[in-house]
Each structure stands twice: as structure tokens, then as C-alpha cells.
Amino acid sequence: MARECGGCTLCCKLMVIPELAKPKDVWCQHCAIGEGCNIYDQRPGSCRDFNCAWLMSEGLPDHWYPARSKMVLANELDGRRIAVHVDLSRPDAWRQAPFYDELKQLTAGGARQVVIYVGARAIALLPDREIDLGECAETDRIVTYQRVGPNGAEWHAEKVGKDDPRFAN
Numbered sequence: 001m002a003r004e005c006g007g008c009t010l011c012c013k014l015m016v017i018p019e020l021a022k023p024k025d026v027w028c029q030h031c032a033i034g035e036g037c038n039i040y041d042q043r044p045g046s047c048r049d050f051n052c053a054w055l056m057s058e059g060l061p062d063h064w065y066p067a068r069s070k071m072v073l074a075n076e077l078d079g080r081r082i083a084v085h086v087d088l089s090r091p092d093a094w095r096q097a098p099f100y101d102e103l104k105q106l107t108a109g110g111a112r113q114v115v116i117y118v119g120a121r122a123i124a125l126l127p128d129r130e131i132d133l134g135e136c137a138e139t140d141r142i143v144t145y146q147r148v149g150p151n152g153a154e155w156h157a158e159k160v161g162k163d164d165p166r167f168a169n
Ligand code: SF4
Pocket: 004, 005, 008, 009, 010, 011, 012, 050, 051, 052, 053, 054, 055, 066, 067, 072
């Protein structure tokens, strides 16, 4: 991994940590904000396993550095989906330049699914439009697919239960 977290600890706020019953969007009690983890050697598996997409993908430009962009990008579904977790201190960060255009480029031709999370609200960014899916419970999953509408093929997204076969983990 060429990149390092440096002074970023944003995933310790934005992500759910089941082992600690830590909900989304609140700082972990063990986080030294902007410095690191106070229980690094004993941190839970979820923390050990998580590397954000900025850390993993050198193709993502530096301006996506989470501490500055206020967004944590996570690869899901074997890289077919990018989940964009937006810090509530800047809920419209994803709509700002250059981020919005770059997210749209990721969806071009359906190459990648992009789902934006702002608090509990989820928005599916699709090649031809966006769909506000409203509040999602932690057990909800999001599926995106193409279907034929009155004007031809169009993209669609919906919330399903975590055991729905259309959501392939
Ligand atoms: S969001 Fe990414 S860069 Fe920031 S602390 Fe987490 S893994 Fe490191």
C-alpha cells in the first residue's frame, strides 16, 4: 500500500463498528481524533479489515484524501460498487467540484455502481440519473439494475432486505 492514513481518522467516525456497537457518524470512543487508535493492538476485526478506497487505489486523486474531502470511500461487491460515506459536517461535499463529476464518471456505462450515504439517507448515483432511496436501516441492502421502460433501457435502484438473493455479497 503506497498511501498512509497520516492524520486521517475519519473512518473511525463514519463507519459502523459492530464489535463495539459503534453506530455510524459518531466518533469511536477509542479514537484519538487526527492521531490514531488508542487500542490499536486490540482493535476489532472490522477495523483491521477496513482500508478505504483512497488508501487502496492510487488511481483516486489526492483530493479524495478523506480528512480533507470529508468522504470515506469503500469498495464493495468485489470492487463493483463504491460506497461514499459523507461526513455530516459537510453533507453536500459529494456534490461539489470535482467530486460529483468524478463520481459520475465512475458510473459511466454502468461500469461501477455508486451509492452515497449521508447519515441514514442513501442516494444511488446511476449512469442516467440519481435515485434518493431515503433512510436505510443497517440491515437494508441496495440493488441496482437495468430495466426496460417506456423510453428504452433505464437504470433503477431499490432497497431490499439483507437476505434478498438479488444482493450478492
Ligand atoms: S478513512 Fe482511509 S485514510 Fe482515513 S483513517 Fe480510514 S483508512 Fe485511513
